[in-house]
Amino acid sequence: MSRNKLKTEKPESKKPKGPSPNPDVLKQDKEPEVKVKELVKDERTHKVMGVFFLLLSVYCFIAFTSYLFTWEDDQDKIFHYSTRELFFGDVKVDNLLGRLGAYVSHNFFFYGVGIAAYLFCYFFFIIGINFIVGRRVFRVWRNVKYILFGLLFISMAMAFAVGGGDFPWGGALGDALNKWTTGFVGKTGTALLLLVVGFSWLIWKFNFDFKWPEKKIKPPKPVPAAAPAAPVAQATAAAAPVAAIKDDPRKNGLKGDGGVMVIPPHEEEEIDEEDLPPMQLVEREDITVIPSHAPYMPPVMPDAAAPAEIEEDIMEEEEEEEDPGPLLYIEETPEQLPTPGNKKKNEPQEVAFEIKPTFQDEEDEIEEIQPSRPVEPVDPYDPSLDLRDYKFPTLDLLENHNADKVIVQDTSELEKNKNQIIDTLKNYDISIQKISATVGPTVTLYEIVPAAGVRISRIKNLEDDIALSLSALGIRIIAPIPGKGTIGIEVPNVKKTIVSLKNMLASEKFQSSTMDLPIAIGKKIDNENFIADLAKMPHLLMAGATGQGKSVGINTLLVSLLYKKHPSQLKFVLVDPKKVELSLYKLIEKHFLAKLPGEDDAIITDTKKVIHTLNALCIEMDLRYDLLKEAGTRNIREYNGKFTQRRLNPLKGHRYLPFIVLVVDEFADLIMTAGKEVEMPIARLAQLARAVGIHLIIATQRPSVNIITGTIKANFPARVAFKVSSKIDSRTILDIGGAEQLIGQGDMLVSFNGELVRLQCAFVDTPEVESVAEFIGNQKGYPDAFLLPEYVDDKDPDGKELSIADRDPLFEEAAQVIVTTQQGSTSLLQRRMKLGYNRAGRLMDQLEAANIVGPNMGSKAREVLVRTESELQEILNNLL
Numbered sequence: 035m036s037r038n039k040l041k042t043e044k045p046e047s048k049k050p051k052g053p054s055p056n057p058d059v060l061k062q063d064k065e066p067e068v069k070v071k072e073l074v075k076d077e078r079t080h081k082v083m084g085v086f087f088l089l090l091s092v093y094c095f096i097a098f099t100s101y102l103f104t105w106e107d108d109q110d111k112i113f114h115y116s117t118r119e120l121f122f123g124d125v126k127v128d129n130l131l132g133r134l135g136a137y138v139s140h141n142f143f144f145y146g147v148g149i150a151a152y153l154f155c156y157f158f159f160i161i162g163i164n165f166i167v168g169r170r171v172f173r174v175w176r177n178v179k180y181i182l183f184g185l186l187f188i189s190m191a192m193a194f195a196v197g198g199g200d201f202p203w204g205g206a207l208g209d210a211l212n213k214w215t216t217g218f219v220g221k222t223g224t225a226l227l228l229l230v231v232g233f234s235w236l237i238w239k240f241n242f243d244f245k246w247p248e249k250k251i252k253p254p255k256p257v258p259a260a261a262p263a264a265p266v267a268q269a270t271a272a273a274a275p276v277a278a279i280k281d282d283p284r285k286n287g288l289k290g291d292g293g294v295m296v297i298p299p300h301e302e303e304e305i306d307e308e309d310l311p312p313m314q315l316v317e318r319e320d321i322t323v324i325p326s327h328a329p330y331m332p333p334v335m336p337d338a339a340a341p342a343e344i345e346e347d348i349m350e351e352e353e354e355e356e357d358p359g360p361l362l363y364i365e366e367t368p369e370q371l372p373t374p375g376n377k378k379k380n381e382p383q384e385v386a387f388e389i390k391p392t393f394q395d396e397e398d399e400i401e402e403i404q405p406s407r408p409v410e411p412v413d414p415y416d417p418s419l420d421l422r423d424y425k426f427p428t429l430d431l432l433e434n435h436n437a438d439k440v441i442v443q444d445t446s447e448l449e450k451n452k453n454q455i456i457d458t459l460k461n462y463d464i465s466i467q468k469i470s471a472t473v474g475p476t477v478t479l480y481e482i483v484p485a486a487g488v489r490i491s492r493i494k495n496l497e498d499d500i501a502l503s504l505s506a507l508g509i510r511i512i513a514p515i516p517g518k519g520t521i522g523i524e525v526p527n528v529k530k531t532i533v534s535l536k537n538m539l540a541s542e543k544f545q546s547s548t549m550d551l552p553i554a555i556g557k558k559i560d561n562e563n564f565i566a567d568l569a570k571m572p573h574l575l576m577a578g579a580t581g582q583g584k585s586v587g588i589n590t591l592l593v594s595l596l597y598k599k600h601p602s603q604l605k606f607v608l609v610d611p612k613k614v615e616l617s618l619y620k621l622i623e624k625h626f627l628a629k630l631p632g633e634d635d636a637i638i639t640d641t642k643k644v645i646h647t648l649n650a651l652c653i654e655m656d657l658r659y660d661l662l663k664e665a666g667t668r669n670i671r672e673y674n675g676k677f678t679q680r681r682l683n684p685l686k687g688h689r690y691l692p693f694i695v696l697v698v699d700e701f702a703d704l705i706m707t708a709g710k711e712v713e714m715p716i717a718r719l720a721q722l723a724r725a726v727g728i729h730l731i732i733a734t735q736r737p738s739v740n741i742i743t744g745t746i747k748a749n750f751p752a753r754v755a756f757k758v759s760s761k762i763d764s765r766t767i768l769d770i771g772g773a774e775q776l777i778g779q780g781d782m783l784v785s786f787n788g789e790l791v792r793l794q795c796a797f798v799d800t801p802e803v804e805s806v807a808e809f810i811g812n813q814k815g816y817p818d819a820f821l822l823p824e825y826v827d828d829k830d831p832d833g834k835e836l837s838i839a840d841r842d843p844l845f846e847e848a849a850q851v852i853v854t855t856q857q858g859s860t861s862l863l864q865r866r867m868k869l870g871y872n873r874a875g876r877l878m879d880q881l882e883a884a885n886i887v888g889p890n891m892g893s894k895a896r897e898v899l900v901r902t903e904s905e906l907q908e909i910l911n912n913l914l
């Protein structure tokens with residue numbers, strides 16, 4: 035008997051691992067919600083700091099400016115009185131900001147850097163702005179360098195130029211620098227030094243064009259001379275386009291008439307430097323026009339402009355992107371240069387300067403060059419900027435459900451169960467070496483080490499008999515426990531513990547997870563939090579009889595994702611044939627939901643619309659694959675990585691791809707009504723969509739073989755079973771029995787990675803979901819839900835309409851795209867206008883009927899019959 039003693043100290047010994055039923059230990063594990071660190075990192079703290087620095091900047095500015103007028107009187111008093119008297123006495127000063135203002139200004143000016151002290155106001159200002167806005171509007175390090183330089187240079191220059199007077203123009207620092215330098219290189223030397231440094235800085239910073247006139251004077255002579263001077267016919271021919279190009283666009287940009295130099299070096303620099311933040315702001319406005327955001331789109335994006343103008347702008351940008359290549363190349367290339375002398379005169383310097391931008395312009399074409407190309411640091415594109423004030427839901431919106439308190443298992447219950455197990459096994463002549471108990475939230479696992487010589491297979495064969503003898507509901511025997519060689523008997527607890535989602539989300543494991551789509555599913559028997567990455571699963575099939583916890587399970591998954599992802603990173607497609615289960619999420623439509631264009635409701639309840647949506651998702655998947663292919667990436671992570679590093683051009687259709695999670699709450703219902711029409715796109719998505727960031731969560735009450743078909747099952751390696759009514763159902767969903775033994779209310783088996791784990795699903799109640807949805811819904815969202823591509827059912831009679839009178843509402847826009855780009859390509863329409871293939875195809879047919887494009891030429895683009903926009907406008911007017 036003593037050999038079979040129950041290890042009641044077992045839970046104690048497991049304390050460090052966290053599986054202990056001791057409530058104190060659990061509390062420690064689960065309540066790290068309020069962290070001082072987080073408070074410091076809190077956005078509000080930053081805003082307070084921002085306000086502080088801005089006011090400090092204003093304060094200094096006023097004090098300094100006032101000092102300029104009051105310094106004479108105030109200086110006397112500051113010299114005369116001690117600091118103590120100044121601060122605590124009753125000295126009257128004239129500075130607008132009182133004694134402190136006079137004291138601070140005096141120290142900055144007199145003992146410091148003189149008039150250059152204003153640079154400190156600037157410094158506080160940029161720090162303040164950066165804190166308040168919450169991102170790097172001004173580059174701090176770069177500005178600090180300028181400020182340091184300014185302090186030295188301005189103080190010294192002022193001391194040199196006007197240092198003799200009473201006012202401390204250069205401050206103590208300027209005087210000291212000036213004194214040393216004049217002693218060292220003399221007055222003239224100092225003046226020259228200051229001029230050299232000053233001009234060098236100005237040139238470095240602004241890269242003035244004052245060099246151009248010199249160089250422009252020479253080229254006009256060579257240009258006319260180039261043709262006659264070039265002895266070779268080729269050189270003559272080449273020189274002509276050079277001259278033509280020079281005279282055309284770039285010359286105008288330079289205001290001169292020689293037009294030799296090329297602007298791109300400036301453009302490159304400007305793009306890389308401080309112009310980036312404003313560009314991002316502009317992109318945001320663009321969000322509804324073009325599906326992609328434009329990380330390096332130039333700042334001119336007139337949202338009010340007519341579509342044609344926008345297109346024109348875009349085209350110009352494209353031209354600028356591509357044309358400078360050949361244009362620069364003509365200028366730089368030695369092809370024309372090595373020949374006779376006239377070109378050699380001025381151009382070697384330009385060649386050295388201008389070659390780099392040419393390669394940079396080719397970045398989209400030549401992938402391999404990128405790693406070795408010296409990349410200037412560029413701010414990565416931040417997709418969350420569109421909703422940069424978005425606040426993640428806070429944990430106080432969720433309930434604890436007393437989850438901390440209840441998990442103390444009655445020792446008498448443990449003892450009773452242990453004895454019953456030992457006695458039952460004895461009846462079958464199975465003696466035990468050791469037995470231990472692990473108390474979980476729903477069940478307690480009794481782990482048995484059989485005595486030497488007892489074969490596990492024997493216990494396994496007796497599984498049903500043992501279960502019957504123990505006659506407790508929901509007993510599950512695991513013989514052997516994989517990887518352990520022991521036998522597990524799970525016995526339901528009399529008192530169950532709710533696993534609150536709040537605790538799981540507060541756990542370190544969840545908070546610090548770097549998974550793409552982390553979902554807090556529940557707790558294992560040893561109380562370990564089971565947190566998985568939906569992106570790796572990559573899809574989830576959930577089944578369970580009615581009332582066993584499926585809906586709660588879906589809410590748990592959705593809420594977990596809402597706590598971790600920004601609206602720009604994740605979109606849900608919600609299918610809810612029961613019409614009530616997911617309706618709460620309507621509030622977050624403009625943040626997290628995706629829908630078909632033209633639909634009012636983002637939550638899909640109608641079977642026909644489900645079919646359209648699933649097909650639209652398939653189109654989105656295909657479009658994403660095209661983008662991935664063009665970008666030379668294998669999955670969404672790599673693609674988005676490249677996009678955020680600004681290595682993909684949004685003008686070529688690239689965009690940041692949010693994850694899309696499709697949730698179908700009652701799959702059986704759909705299969706019953708639509709059969710293959712639903713099964714096929716689901717199977718296709720399940721097979722292919724993981725790499726492009728589309729993941730499915732499919733739930734069903736009826737896990738029968740005609741619903742969870744082989745095709746579906748094969749593509750859902752991760753499956754979850756709540757309690758089901760029969761062993762057959764359990765086998766259908768998990769390929770193994772056991773789910774019929776579960777005890778309901780969120781008790782579940784998860785089959786994932788070839789393992790079967792019993793979990794207690796985390797609980798989140800409807801009011802909690804509601805408050806999370808409200809919290810998100812009350813914040814500023816996107817103008818509309820995320821739009822899926824258009825899908826037009828081929829069987830739909832409207833779909834084949836080619837009559838001009840009934841043409842597509844997007845007809846004009848499509849015509850403009852085609853004419854401005856001069857490319858009769860259906861895929862261009864798809865990408866630019868985010869349309870499905872069918873609709874883009876129909877539009878093409880309509881454009882053909884209107885004589886805007888020529889007939890279909892197979893895999894080649896159609897010929898564009900209209901050359902200019904005015905021509906197009908005429909045609910459109912005639913069509914009206």
Ligand SMILES: Nc1ncnc2c1ncn2[C@@H]1O[C@H](COP(=O)(O)OP(=O)(O)OP(=O)(O)O)[C@@H](O)[C@H]1O
Nearest residue numbers: 579580581582583584585586587779780795796797
């Ligand atoms: N994880 C859980 N922890 C504790 N209780 C739970 C849990 N999940 C479900 N329950 C309880 O079970 C009840 C039914 O759950 P739920 O509504 O999720 O079932 P369901 O399977 O979706 O049912 P139906 O298919 O009829 O909608 C809940 O109201 C709740 O009281």
